Amino acid sequence: MDAKTRKTLIEKYKAGYDEVVGALAGFPTDKLDARPFEGKWTAAEIVHHLADSEMQSATRLRKLLAEPYPVIQPYDQDEWARKLHYHKRPIEPSLLAFRAARETTAQLLDLMNEADWRRLGWHSEAGSYHSERWLEIYADHAHGHAQQISRLKAALAG
Numbered sequence: 601m602d603a604k605t606r607k608t609l610i611e612k613y614k615a616g617y618d619e620v621v622g623a624l625a626g627f628p629t630d631k632l633d634a635r636p637f638e639g640k641w642t643a644a645e646i647v648h649h650l651a652d653s654e655m656q657s658a659t660r661l662r663k664l665l666a667e668p669y670p671v672i673q674p675y676d677q678d679e680w681a682r683k684l685h686y687h688k689r690p691i692e693p694s695l696l697a698f699r700a701a702r703e704t705t706a707q708l709l710d711l712m713n714e715a716d717w718r719r720l721g722w723h724s725e726a727g728s729y730h731s732e733r734w735l736e737i738y739a740d741h742a743h744g745h746a747q748q749i750s751r752l753k754a755a756l757a758g
Contacts, residue, residue, distance in 0.1 A: 601717070601732045601735075601736075606717070606732070606735065609735050609736065609739040610706070610709050610710070610735065610739070612739040612740070612743065613702070613705075613706065613709065613735065613738060613739040613742075614702070614706045615743075616702060616738075616739075616741065616742025616743060616746075617698060617699050617702045617703075617742065619742055619743050619746040620647070620650060620695075620698070620742050620745060620746045620749065621695070622746065623746040623747070623749035623750045623753070624643065624647075624749060626753065627643055627749065627752075627753050627756075628756065631643075631756050632644040632647075632691060633687060634752070634756055636752060636755040636756055637751075637752070637755065640748075641681070641686075641748070642687070642752070643691075643749050643752050643753070644686065644687065644689075644691050645681055645686040645687065646745050646748055646749055647691040647694050647695060647698070648681070648684065648686040648689060648691065648694045649677060649680070649681060649686065649745070650694070650698045650741075650742060650745055651693075651694035651695070651697040651698045651701070652677075652680055652684065652694075653677070653741065654697070654698045654701035654702060654705075654738075654742075655697060655701050656675065657701070657705070657734070657737075657738050657741070658701040658704065658705045660672050660721075660734060661705055661708065661731065661734055662708075663721065664719045664720075664721050664729075664730070664731050664734065665708065665712070665716055665719060665731070667721075669720060669721055669722065670721040670722070671721065671722050671723075671724060672721050672722065672723040672724065672729050673724055674723070674724060674725045674726075698742075702742075709735070712731070716731060717730075717731045717732050718730065718731070718732075719731050
C-alpha cells in the first residue's frame with residue numbers, strides 16, 4: 601500500500617464515528633429496536649456491535665504494534681449480540697465506547713512509521729494479518745454500518 605492510499609484510508613477511518621452519528625440523526629428513539637428487515641440487525645444492535653467491534657479492533661492493532669507476531673482471535677458477532685444483550689441496552693454508552701476506541705486508535709495511526717505498517721500477526725481464521733490489512737478492514741467498517749442505519753431509518757419512515 602502506498603502512502604497516499606494509506607492516508608486516504610486513515611482519514612476515512614477517522615470519519616467513521618461522525619458517519620454513524622449522522623446516520624442516527626433524526627432516528628426515532630422509540631424505533632431503535634425496530635426490525636423492518638427480517639434477519640437483519642436493528643439500529644441499536646448495530647451501535648452495540650460497533651462498540652464491541654471497535655474495542656476488539658483497537659486491541660488487534662495494539663497487539664500488532666506491541667507484540668511479536670501476535671495471534672488475532674476471531675469472535676462470533678451474532679453470538680455477542682445475543683449474549684451481550686444488544687436488544688436490551690441503551691446505545692449511549694456504546695456510542696461513547698465506539699468514539700473512544702476510534703479516537704485513541706487514530707492517535708496511533710498518526711504516529712505509525714513504515715515498520716509499524718509492516719508488522720505481521722496471524723489471524724486464527726484468516727491467516728497472515730498485518731497492520732495495513734487491519735486498516736483496509738476498519739476504514740470501511742463504520743461507513744458500512746452507517747449505511748445500514750440510514751436504510752433502517754428510511755424503511756421506518758415509510
